[in-house]
Amino acid sequence: MTATLRAYIDLTRLQFFFAWPLLFCSGYLLATTVYGNFAWFDLVHVALIGFFGFEAGLVLNDYIDRDYDKKDIESDKLTKYWRIFGTRPIPAGIISPNNALALFIGLAAITSGLIATLPYPHSLLVILIMAYSYSIEIFYQMEKRQPQKFPFAQIIGRTDFALFPVAGYLCLGHPDLNAFLYFVFFYPFAMAHLGANDLIDVANDRERGMSTIPMVYDIPRTAYWIAGFTIIHAMMAFLFMTRLGLPARIGIIGGLCLIIIANIVILKNKTPAAALRVLPLFHIAMILYAGGIAAGSFF
Numbered sequence: 001m002t003a004t005l006r007a008y009i010d011l012t013r014l015q016f017f018f019a020w021p022l023l024f025c026s027g028y029l030l031a032t033t034v035y036g037n038f039a040w041f042d043l044v045h046v047a048l049i050g051f052f053g054f055e056a057g058l059v060l061n062d063y064i065d066r067d068y069d070k071k072d073i074e075s076d077k078l079t080k081y082w083r084i085f086g087t088r089p090i091p092a093g094i095i096s097p098n099n100a101l102a103l104f105i106g107l108a109a110i111t112s113g114l115i116a117t118l119p120y121p122h123s124l125l126v127i128l129i130m131a132y133s134y135s136i137e138i139f140y141q142m143e144k145r146q147p148q149k150f151p152f153a154q155i156i157g158r159t160d161f162a163l164f165p166v167a168g169y170l171c172l173g174h175p176d177l178n179a180f181l182y183f184v185f186f187y188p189f190a191m192a193h194l195g196a197n198d199l200i201d202v203a204n205d206r207e208r209g210m211s212t213i214p215m216v217y218d219i220p221r222t223a224y225w226i227a228g229f230t231i232i233h234a235m236m237a238f239l240f241m242t243r244l245g246l247p248a249r250i251g252i253i254g255g256l257c258l259i260i261i262a263n264i265v266i267l268k269n270k271t272p273a274a275a276l277r278v279l280p281l282f283h284i285a286m287i288l289y290a291g292g293i294a295a296g297s298f299f
Helices: 003-012 020-034 040-064 078-082 097-116 120-143 152-157 159-170 175-199 202-208 219-242 246-269 274-295
Strands: none
Touching: 003 040, 003 097, 020 040, 020 159, 020 175, 020 274, 040 097, 040 120, 040 159, 040 274, 078 097, 078 175, 078 274, 097 120, 120 152, 120 159, 152 159, 152 175, 159 175, 175 246, 175 274, 219 246, 246 274
């Protein structure tokens, strides 16, 4: 395998290729339980939107932070976890910024073309969420470089991730109570997950001068941030489950159990190493959530 191919795999975090379509399709499949009209062709269509759209967002993230990522002093933790070959290809000089930007534009164009073939008004709703998500990602990455006394950038910025499965829902459905409940269920999870990521990457972010959660507060209060949003997440989960079938409820309860275990470890230790140790539990929980919701549409 060539160094360039390895670099593009790291840039796109390709080992997680299955997670983004699963999360996106969970929204679509939930919509089929309300509106009907399930079709395998449409499922593949929606999966491709989720895959290319999220990949474009990942490349955009790296492109925006390309100069700040040169300051990393720890690449054996979060970078190694997210990137199978452990490199940040743009600051490492393996992929040029222009090539990364071209890749983002290409992926975004493919996503836009796929969205355009959705029926109206679904195509409009999804493209608006896509445009918002990329715009808010740029805002978030730029704003957290500024001194903050309150994590405004994080609170606004993670709405893009929370809207991702909602966009999948809107590929078939309409803005309704289910779409709203999916958002309020997933948003606090996104905030808790962000806190864990920031806690792991605290040394790098200190070198970059980033106003992440541990920089705005401190490491102990970041652990409480994660716990607080986990409590909100659990409350919203039980509200969301009133609209879901048994497979989805099982998936959500299983995921919550993993998140609670992760919180116990983080609260007990309050260290970056502890957060890194339990970070996979957040991602397995997300897969259980999405998989349970998706399975619920078939049973």
